[in-house]
Amino acid sequence: MTATLINGKQIATQLRSELAEQVTELVSKGVQPSLAVILVGDDPASHSYVRGKEKACEKAGILSIVKRHPSSLKEDELLAEIDTLNEDSSVHGILVQMPLPDHISENAVLERIAVDKDVDGFHPVNAGRLITGKDSFKPCTPLGIMKMLEFSGVEPKGKHAVVVGRSHLVGKPVGQLLLNQDATVTYCHSKTNDLASITRQADILIAAVGRVNMIGVEHVKPGAAVIDVGINRLDNGKLSGDVQFDEVQERAGWITPVPGGVGPMTITMLLYNTVAAARGKMSNES
Numbered sequence: 001m002t003a004t005l006i007n008g009k010q011i012a013t014q015l016r017s018e019l020a021e022q023v024t025e026l027v028s029k030g031v032q033p034s035l036a037v038i039l040v041g042d043d044p045a046s047h048s049y050v051r052g053k054e055k056a057c058e059k060a061g062i063l064s065i066v067k068r069h070p071s072s073l074k075e076d077e078l079l080a081e082i083d084t085l086n087e088d089s090s091v092h093g094i095l096v097q098m099p100l101p102d103h104i105s106e107n108a109v110l111e112r113i114a115v116d117k118d119v120d121g122f123h124p125v126n127a128g129r130l131i132t133g134k135d136s137f138k139p140c141t142p143l144g145i146m147k148m149l150e151f152s153g154v155e156p157k158g159k160h161a162v163v164v165g166r167s168h169l170v171g172k173p174v175g176q177l178l179l180n181q182d183a184t185v186t187y188c189h190s191k192t193n194d195l196a197s198i199t200r201q202a203d204i205l206i207a208a209v210g211r212v213n214m215i216g217v218e219h220v221k222p223g224a225a226v227i228d229v230g231i232n233r234l235d236n237g238k239l240s241g242d243v244q245f246d247e248v249q250e251r252a253g254w255i256t257p258v259p260g261g262v263g264p265m266t267i268t269m270l271l272y273n274t275v276a277a278a279r280g281k282m283s284n285e286s
């Protein structure tokens with residue numbers, strides 16, 4: 001068997017052009033969707049992701065405001081900037097690029113962003129609403145994964161989904177989104193015994209660990225949908241996922257590549273959440 005490739009770049013392009021049309025419609029009604037991004041420090045990858053966000057906004061017609069700060073920025077200065085953006089009614093979405101320097105509390109920052117402008121979906125209120133099945137902003141990478149499954153015709157209902165990784169940003173919320181769509185969800189992590197015996201039961205396998213080539217063919221059930229969330233930079237500068245793509249594609253039913261898989265969907269879902277916020281909603285679904 002050779003897996004069907006889930007091309008995140010292609011899906012992202014289609015969704016971004018649909019979002020651009022929705023932005024044009026909003027602008028014609030006098031609403032200019034806008035996103036404020038705060039970046040602290042000099043991490044090259046974060047700078048590159050923020051440039052990607054800026055460009056994607058520009059292309060979709062969303063106004064992008066980027067506040068760049070040195071890593072010496074104090075936590076209370078960052079919180080004060082968030083307060084100002086929270087008060088500004090022309091700003092629909094706010095996000096703080098992660099990771100933050102060690103002297104700034106991630107929780108304090110995430111809790112400060114107004115819940116109805118939290119287009120990253122990281123605020124504890126949005127996380128709680130996701131768990132209780134209420135309307136909420138969903139974190140962009142997990143939401144992107146769900147869109148990729150939908151585009152590929154992989155329905156979670158009744159399937160066994162195994163999530164390897166339990167981060168707040170990806171692992172936990174993607175498991176919750178799958179559960180909300182009636183999948184049976186198992187979480188695995190660094191303390192899981194005999195990982196392969198569990199992942200081999202997965203109809204949908206989400207690899208979100210951040211360890212190169214961690215998931216090999218021995219971890220995969222024939223025909224499974226394998227979603228690789230890992231973005232690991234190798235010494236030669238190339239990117240590698242958490243999944244051994246060449247061997248796993250021979251066994252899986254569907255597989256996402258790295259690069260060009262989940263990554264481009266993350267920024268697309270940020271545009272999606274920003275358009276929803278500009279409409280005064282938390283989702284674009286009718």
Ligand SMILES: Nc1nc2c(c(=O)[nH]1)N[C@@H](CN(C=O)c1ccc(C(=O)N[C@@H](CCC(=O)O)C(=O)O)cc1)CN2
Nearest residue numbers: 049095096097098099120140259260261263264266267
């Ligand atoms: N506030 C946030 N911080 C971070 C998030 C987030 O969703 N919100 N996610 C990641 C970084 N990230 C967006 O911020 C992100 C990661 C990867 C990509 C992407 O398109 N990757 C490409 C490869 C790009 C490359 O060559 O480096 C791909 O996988 O094809 C976009 C956004 C952590 N921080």
